[in-house]
Amino acid sequence: MLNYKHLHYFRTVAKAGSLARAAEKLHLTPQTLSGQISGFEARLGVALFRRSGRRLELTDAGRTALTYADEIFGIGAELEEALQTGPTARAHPFRVGIADVVPKTIAYQLLAPALTLAEPVKLVCREDRLAQLAAELSIHRLDMVLADRPLPSNMDIKGYSHPLGECGIAFLAARTVAASMHADFPASLAGAPLLIPGEDSALRVPLLRWLERKGVQPTIVGEFDDSALMSAFGQAGAGVFPVPLTTAKAVRRQYDVVEVGRTLEIRERFFAISVERRLSHPAVVAVSEAARLSLQPQDAD
Structure with a gap:
């Protein structure tokens, strides 16, 4: 024992x-x-x-x-x-792994509905790389993983990827940086300092390919695995940074930055990964249903 x-x-x-x-x-x-x-x-x-x-x-x-x-x-x-204190309704733990490339505002937006269920839920969040979180999911240490990509096929892990939705991309910057750029987006990104997601992000390659197709060559000054850290550098004036269009308004307000352009040609996607082929966990179902409303196809913010 x-x-x-x-x-x-x-x-x-x-x-x-x-x-x-x-x-x-x-x-x-x-x-x-x-x-x-x-x-x-x-x-x-x-x-x-x-x-x-x-x-x-x-x-x-x-x-x-x-x-x-x-x-x-x-x-x-x-x-x-x-x-x-005496008997009370015990909150059941809802253990969620959040891939470190998923923006914090998206994670909150998707998970908040789980806290409003009739049966009380205690939300337990873990942030890590997708591979580590998937391994914990496979041994039922987590109920769900939020990620920006499906479960990779080369992982020897049984799991199912449930699409939550997708949205376009907004490019934000501190006011001082935005003031130095001309208004013709995306040409205005040429030569501009740009912050991009790290190699683990599913957004990185589509973003770089889009810039190449547009014939725009910004100056990449930083790469970040953590979206909140990238936003903090953007707020400080280090460069322009991309965010999911659905959270652009909240990020602008939180970091006091402005939008310099947006595109629907780059799509950021989000997935709930679970060991269930059909979602049945009440909190996971609540997350999935809320995503249909919050990740709107028209990308309004």
Whole structure:
């Protein structure tokens, strides 16, 4: 049987990043704590940590163990609260993986309806690369993955990709950058500083091909896996940046930027990936139905 005291020690070390800091929190000596962790690893038959200089880094097995540990102690805290405050309607966890290339505004727009269901839902979001999230989905660690592409066929993972919708692209920029560009879009992008999505984004290749077809050569000054980081650089005046047309209004308001042009020739698509061929999870169904309304074909913002 799992030793939960050892699991608690492991979790504390994983959060602290070093034996010394964890030992101080647990009121143990580093030597004692090191022995406890070694015994726990021996009991499990796997290494949970590797050394990186003075820090301890989690191995793949360690990251998996930490995910379970967080849930175990989270449920324990819920149990304690329920016993202290009396019976209440327990929110069922809805675990969603969000591919790191999916814009945060899109993720919120699609997931918000799940929080309005009659049966309470506790939304648990994890952000990572699609390959890692798909692996967790396959072992039912996630209920759904939001991505900008279908599940790649070369992944040895059983899953089904459900199209949520698509929209065109708006190009936004800080006011100072927009003021330096002429009004003839997309020719106005020629020579302009441009921020583009990273290699994991499904938008990257269509965007570059569209620029090539238009005969426009901007100056690419940055590539970003995280759309929020790209927007922050755009807000600071680093360059023009693309966003899904359906979220352009919200991004303009949030980052105080302006639109310099838009196109329907580039389509950004979004998918809900699940282990179900037919959607049945109430929260996943709510997300799918909401997407039909929020990702409108006319791309109005």
